[in-house]
Amino acid sequence: MSNPGEWDSHRNLPYPLSSLVGRDDDLEWVCARLRDPGIRLLTLTGPAGVGKTRLGLEAAARLRGDFSGGVWFVELASVSEPGLVASTIASVFRAREQQGTTAIRTLSEVLQAGPVLLVLDNCEHLLGPCAQIVSQLLQRSPELKILTTSRQRLGISGEMSWQVQTLARPASLATPSTAQLQAFPAVRLFVDRARAFQDSFAINDENSSAIAQVCTQLDGIPLAIELAASWIPVLSVEQIAERLDDRFRLLENRNLQSEPRQATLRKAIDWSYGLLTEQEQILFYRLSGFADGYTLDSLEAVCADNEIRRGDVMRLLANLIEKSLVSAEPTPDERQRYRMLETLRAYARERLVLSGEAQWLYRRHAEHYLTLAEEAEASLWGPDQTTWLRRLSREHENFRVALRWSAGRGEAEIAQRLGAALGQFWRVRGHLSEGRRWLEQALEWESGASTMIRARALEACANLCRDQGDLDAAERFYRQGLDLRVRNGDTQAIPRLLTSLSMVAQFRDDHVLAINLQEQCLTLHREQGDQQGIAVSLMTLGTLAQLQGDSERAIQRYQETLALFRDLDDKHGTAATLSNLGTLSHRRGDYQAANHYYGDALTLFREIGDFHEIAACLSNLGGVARDIADPNRARAFYSDSLQLFNALCDTAGIAALLLCLGSLSAQQGDAGRATRLFAAVETLHTSNDIVERASLGPAHHRTIAALREQLGQVRFDRIWAEGRAWSLDDAVTHALENPTTPTGALIPLTHREHEVARCIAQGQTNREIAAALYISERTVDTHVEHILAKLGVRSRVQVAAWIATS
DSSP states (O other): OOOGGGSOGGGTOOOOSSOOOSOHHHHHHHHHHHHOTTOOEEEEEOSTTSOHHHHHHHHHHHTGGGOTTEEEEEEOTTOOOGGGHHHHHHHHTTOOOOTTSOHHHHHHHHTTSSOEEEEEEOOGGGHHHHHHHHHHHHHHOTTEEEEEEOSSOOOOTTEEEEEOOOOOOOSSSSOOOHHHHTTSHHHHHHHHHHHHHOTTOOOOTTTHHHHHHHHHHTTTOHHHHHHHHTTTTTSOHHHHHHGGGGHHHHOBOOOTTSOGGGSBHHHHHHHHHHTSOHHHHHHHHHGGGSOSOBOHHHHHHHHOSSSSOHHHHHHHHHHHHHTTSSEEEEOTTSOEEEEOOHHHHHHHHHHHHHHTOHHHHHHHHHHHHHHHHHHHHGGGGSTTHHHHHHHHHHTHHHHHHHHHHHHHTTOHHHHHHHHHHTHHHHHHHTOHHHHHHHHHHHHTOOSSSOHHHHHHHHHHHHHHHHHHTOHHHHHHHHHHHHHHHHHTTOTTTHHHHHHHHHHHHHHTTOHHHHHHHHHHHHHHHHHHTOHHHHHHHHHHHHHHHHHTTOHHHHHHHHHHHHHHHHHTTOHHHHHHHHHHHHHHHHHTTOHHHHHHHHHHHHHHHHHHTOHHHHHHHHHHHHHHHHHTTOHHHHHHHHHHHHHHHHHTTOHHHHHHHHHHHHHHHHHTTOHHHHHHHHHHHHHHHHHTTOOOOGGGSHHHHHHHHHHHHHHOHHHHHHHHHHHHHOOHHHHHHHHTSSOOOOOSOSSOOOHHHHHHHHHHHTTOOHHHHHHHHTOOHHHHHHHHHHHHHHHTOSSHHHHHHHHHHO
């Protein structure tokens, strides 16, 4: 901030009564633009309370030496008549309009005194007259520059605009350390303003979480944060945070000298709302039904009706963006996504309730997101899997809104259908407890949904319970669903539920019951002539035989399964069976066979695009490499697998791979790295719905004990605490550090693949390889993909390195 002596009072700039916090970069940018000879009009835009005026004043003060003709400030908030804009500006210069001339001409003469910076504050309610006057003044006064603040740009030629952002605040309510918190401008502003009311106030370990919560919930809006801080003499930070659900009642300005439109947060937003057209107001409050962003397609589907036609939604949305009430941001798929600050959304939600449209809108919203979830459900198993998982993750808050409304109001059909459709998404993303909670709430309504819809919801809930390890609840829900299917004669679903009950028995180590249930499935599939069902049952019986230690029986079942799936041209089933054969071979110590089976399965899963199974195969190949004492290749496979699970946001898969890489580090003598990774896994297990796998059994605990002994208790505890403090991203980043290039192939290359690999090592492109070997370029593409998979590498450079050392 400038020192008091730097403010030139005869230039009429108001002297600020508080410091400017967190705007250093913005201030530098604004000053640089106003010093640029090619920029004569700069508009600072942004939502109510974001600090446009304060930033503009600070920039003007800093630039006073650049403008010999003066730096002048004009406040337009109190001007209500368009015809008074010019005379209000003229009054600042004490310029009187002469008879026979206009205010613009008089002003233009005054502004000839040298370089002048004119600051016009709060132009949004007078956009037309402001735009006209600014344009004329700039044309008549070549040394004039104008800085305006407005919730909407003026929209004239030559204007540059700068969107003033809210202050950076903690990204989530998970509180970082006190030192880290003080790096956030929103937190620094809260502490600075709180000290103005209570000079002993300081951030500490006791109040840091509440301060983070206040700044995050208030979106980093400076006005809102300052109003919240003003309650420090009366309320603790924790009490302020608790009362933010009713933020507009709390956030009133207790300074009687404040400007009326900034006296409360509500009045600041009222000012913006009052400037909207009737249709803009309707769309604005309807947007409050969405959460955490939305797409244009969703807005059109939910918000359009007789009052707002579908074709008008885009135009009205653009107006709300222009008026700083909605923001647009790109997504990885290059489709714009729109969102509203939570404070603006809370205000809009009040307007929605007052309009009487709330229940109508929430029904439209729920029905739209139900359609989206059911469209996605079938795609979570195929090549578009990752695309849909990302899309569902982005819309998760909107699904929560739809579930909260439907389950809370007894809309059983919507709630149960939506819960069933999201079941697989919740399982993959690790939202087991949340998904189960929503489904159990939906299932409390015993009427209002068809029997088949209820049966689907029961099965989805049972799957989540099974993944949690709550086998009693899983069995209960499966049997309830089975009873409904039997009563309705749904013969197609009965075998699937029997298979699920067989899995529950398998997890209980009741192999006799599991086999009995699976034999019933096999009989039903044969009666129905369902060849695919027969193959699935045979594969499951093979797995059960394998668990019982009957390898010969398992191989027989798997071979029967493989033949059936190949006859059906079912690549997924074929790949799954090959993977099972790989696991069987691995456990029998036949590592060469395991590599072949896993490699062939990996190729098929890649053709299908099943990224979860690709990740699982890579992990399995890493396990084989580990067991044949080739840690470099094991780490390469594990790292690739971890990156895939991380891309899929599969927390269970991530945890499993962190364990694998931790064990590998322990085997290689890197006790510190292993300890940190194991500690990070424990954090994942306690903070997510992840059932501890068998890998956390006696062998794992023996490894932990050995690490403790090797490091010593004090050092072990310190390193363990470091790993426990890692976020998920931290753990993945550290686990992937220093990847090692493998030096040999786990899966033997064919003669043709060797030829292609040698061509790659010579630097040839796929087209050049195709010409040299007299094969199609598409065939080369396939060979290259197989070579990369079999060598466990990611690049052609690594293939060349393998050729050089093999």
